[in-house]
Amino acid sequence: MNKRTFIKLCSAMIAEPVLSPLLSWAAKERLKNWAGNVEYGTERLYSAGSVEQVQEFVKKQSKFKVLGTRHCFNHIADSTDNLLSLKSMDEVVALDPKTRTVTVGAGMSYGQLCPHLESKGFALHNLASLPHISVAGSCSTATHGSGEKNGNLATAVSALEMVTMRGDVITLSREKDGEAFLGAVVGLGALGVITKVALDIQPTFLMRQYVYQNLPLSQLKEHFDAIEASAYSVSLFTDWQDQRLNEVWIKSRMEDGRKFDATPEFFGAKLATKNLHPIAELSAENCTEQMGVPGPWYERLPHFRMGFTPSVGKELQSEYFVPREHAIEAILAIERLRAQVVPHLMISEIRAVAADNFWMSPCYQRPSITIHFTWKPDWPAVSKLLPVIERELAPFKARPHWGKLFTTSPMQLRSIYEKLPEFLQLSNKFDPKGRLRNEFLNMNIFGG
Numbered sequence: 001m002n003k004r005t006f007i008k009l010c011s012a013m014i015a016e017p018v019l020s021p022l023l024s025w026a027a028k029e030r031l032k033n034w035a036g037n038v039e040y041g042t043e044r045l046y047s048a049g050s051v052e053q054v055q056e057f058v059k060k061q062s063k064f065k066v067l068g069t070r071h072c073f074n075h076i077a078d079s080t081d082n083l084l085s086l087k088s089m090d091e092v093v094a095l096d097p098k099t100r101t102v103t104v105g106a107g108m109s110y111g112q113l114c115p116h117l118e119s120k121g122f123a124l125h126n127l128a129s130l131p132h133i134s135v136a137g138s139c140s141t142a143t144h145g146s147g148e149k150n151g152n153l154a155t156a157v158s159a160l161e162m163v164t165m166r167g168d169v170i171t172l173s174r175e176k177d178g179e180a181f182l183g184a185v186v187g188l189g190a191l192g193v194i195t196k197v198a199l200d201i202q203p204t205f206l207m208r209q210y211v212y213q214n215l216p217l218s219q220l221k222e223h224f225d226a227i228e229a230s231a232y233s234v235s236l237f238t239d240w241q242d243q244r245l246n247e248v249w250i251k252s253r254m255e256d257g258r259k260f261d262a263t264p265e266f267f268g269a270k271l272a273t274k275n276l277h278p279i280a281e282l283s284a285e286n287c288t289e290q291m292g293v294p295g296p297w298y299e300r301l302p303h304f305r306m307g308f309t310p311s312v313g314k315e316l317q318s319e320y321f322v323p324r325e326h327a328i329e330a331i332l333a334i335e336r337l338r339a340q341v342v343p344h345l346m347i348s349e350i351r352a353v354a355a356d357n358f359w360m361s362p363c364y365q366r367p368s369i370t371i372h373f374t375w376k377p378d379w380p381a382v383s384k385l386l387p388v389i390e391r392e393l394a395p396f397k398a399r400p401h402w403g404k405l406f407t408t409s410p411m412q413l414r415s416i417y418e419k420l421p422e423f424l425q426l427s428n429k430f431d432p433k434g435r436l437r438n439e440f441l442n443m444n445i446f447g448g
């Protein structure tokens with residue numbers, strides 16, 4: 001099922017009674033993820049439009065998974081039993097200027113939320129490369145943007161409302177729930193049905209985006225810290241060829257003391273003379289405005305514009321989080337694999353993310369750099385390459401992105417997520433019968 005059919009279907013579902021399966025009449029194709037590489041294991045897709053409907057659903061269905069906007073590249077959101085969409089719960093529930101908090105329904109996407117916040121004079125601290133993704137689904141997998149001082153998107157969460165598998169509605173907050181909150185925010189969809197998310201907000205701000213081309217790898221090795229510290233958000237794109245980074249995307253805030261001085265040259269790279277796509281050969285029409293044109297935060301922080309296809313479309317993605325102190329060693333380890341990587345790659349992106357305290361976050365207690373791969377859609381080839389990459393990154397205890405493709409073994413995952421035992425206890429408390437567990441979670445988290 002393509003994106004448009006899913007959106008149409010979800011709009012149609014709103015009018016339907018919550019507990020009737022909705023796909024049998026609507027779809028000739030099977031329901032797939034955004035990239036089309038995952039065909040979900042069931043056609044039984046349901047919609048809930050309120051907390052009460054979620055509770056009713058939880059009472060009636062013994063096993064299911066909640067679907068966000070389906071942007072994960074692996075089977076984390078998959079079910080062979082039932083899928084539940086909260087897409088129609090996409091409203092701003094409250095905006096409190098005093099506590100600087102916005103509370104949203106779990107079906108809301110960043111693309112819907114950001115213009116609303118802007119109209120009230122507020123902003124979020126950061127966004128991913130695309131605004132199309134749901135707030136609840138993104139935070140559940142520790143989705144991140146860039147900027148060495150910026151935590152991933154989940155670090156903005158101050159409270160979650162969740163329906164547990166006992167059917168209770170509970171709220172977990174940063175203020176009151178200490179460790180349980182830290183375990184639940186990056187919850188991998190394994191703890192309950194998130195129905196509302198409260199997020200920290202701040203006064204709106206303007207940004208400028210500049211792109212530089214061809215930064216020599218030698219400069220990166222020498223000046224990595226200065227490059228990362230040069231602006232609020234820095235993204236390095238490379239195809240690992242010719243000992244250079246193809247593009248450097250610099251997103252700077254315009255307040256005093258934070259401005260980026262856009263000199264014609266940046267560590268040997270040259271200021272671009274037109275808007276660019278991260279893959280320079282592709283049209284920049286889908287990308288956010290560059291060339292230093294001032295604009296609101298939500299139209300500069302993502303690389304891709306709402307209403308346009310993000311990234312490439314027909315692609316696979318993988319990403320690994322490495323402790324910041326091993327940044328250069330890890331980058332060079334991948335560079336040495338270039339002969340194997342290049343034939344299957346569209347583009348790589350290197351970003352910095354601040355540490356956080358969420359048990360299952362790849363940035364748990366460690367400032368990180370992320371090495372991302374947008375692959376050509378050839379899983380047989382990519383699946384052979386990932387273990388090679390993972391072997392090279394293993395000495396740095398690289399943690400894979402929960403929403404992207406990896407082959408890291410469950411044993412290795414256990415050794416790099418020191419809070420996994422506590423996470424298992426927490427999920428046993430909220431979902432004692434494992435009703436939210438699927439094959440992906442059973443294999444990677446719950447030990448078969």
Ligand SMILES: Cc1cc2nc3c(=O)[nH]c(=O)nc-3n(C[C@H](O)[C@H](O)[C@H](O)COP(=O)(O)OP(=O)(O)OC[C@H]3O[C@@H](n4cnc5c(N)ncnc54)[C@H](O)[C@@H]3O)c2cc1C
Nearest residue numbers: 068069070071072128129134137138140143144189194403
């Ligand atoms: C083109 C593209 C670009 C991307 N760029 C980035 C990027 O810049 N940075 C980055 O870190 N990632 C990026 N990603 C990955 C993406 O952000 C994550 O995979 C994210 O989880 C997607 O959110 P979703 O709502 O689509 O998740 P889904 O795939 O729908 O679900 C993800 C998980 O969340 C759970 N879930 C969703 N809603 C709920 C709920 N209400 N209650 C309980 N559990 C729930 C699901 O069960 C599942 O476990 C990108 C993906 C694509 C396709």
